Amino acid sequence: MQGNLAAVIERISRAAAAVSRDSAGLTLLAVSKTFGVAEVLAAARAGQRCFGENYVQEAVEKMAQAAARWPGPPLQWHMIGPIQSNKTRAIAEHLDWVHSVDRLKIAQRLSEQRPDHLPPLQVLLQVNVSGEASKSGAAPEELPALALAVAALPRLRLRGLMAIPAPTDDVLLQRAAFARLRTCLEQLRLQLPDLSLDTLSMGMSADLESAIAEGSTLVRVGTAIFGARSRAAATPAP
């Protein structure tokens, strides 16, 4: 695992250097879904601080186990999976970031349920940049109104956008999808100059180079760090 993590960090710095970007502006989110707390702690010992999870219950249990056993600097936890409205309270009470907000109702619940003693929940809007090929995410044309409404919610802080483009091996298609998300963020920044929209969550194990070339500030990497997930465990519970 440590070797894998080092190799991913090396891929990130090469990809950044190839487009003359400073890799200091890039965050690596280690996607630990389906892996246990032992793997999280091994990554933490190797210097990894940010972890991503898809399923709320799994995230909350793993966070508690990790907190009890990790003496080092705080770990940061990001929810990246689809959000059902009956799961918003657990997210609001435990997570640091949410990448997968794609409708106002979910954002309103998260804001209402975010405890006052915690810092605002850091929020990304998930965008569907692949059209019919994807079901989740707001349509790009819905973004201006959605962003404005989400930015007004008191216990959330809107930070940017996230996308999971339809998988493809074609680097040009990968880059075109990531460029669509970057363009969405550029337009939002013009529309909402007072918000510091600074985060573009895009790129995974198979396409992080394309994402970094198109301006990603946060890559979400599971398989390349922790290894293959078993098929059963990788399928979301109904």
Ligand SMILES: *Cc1c(COP(=O)(O)O)cnc(C)c1O
């Ligand atoms: C599982 C997952 C990832 C990580 O994917 P890998 O291909 O294993 O790197 C990234 N983002 C989201 C939203 C995921 O669900």
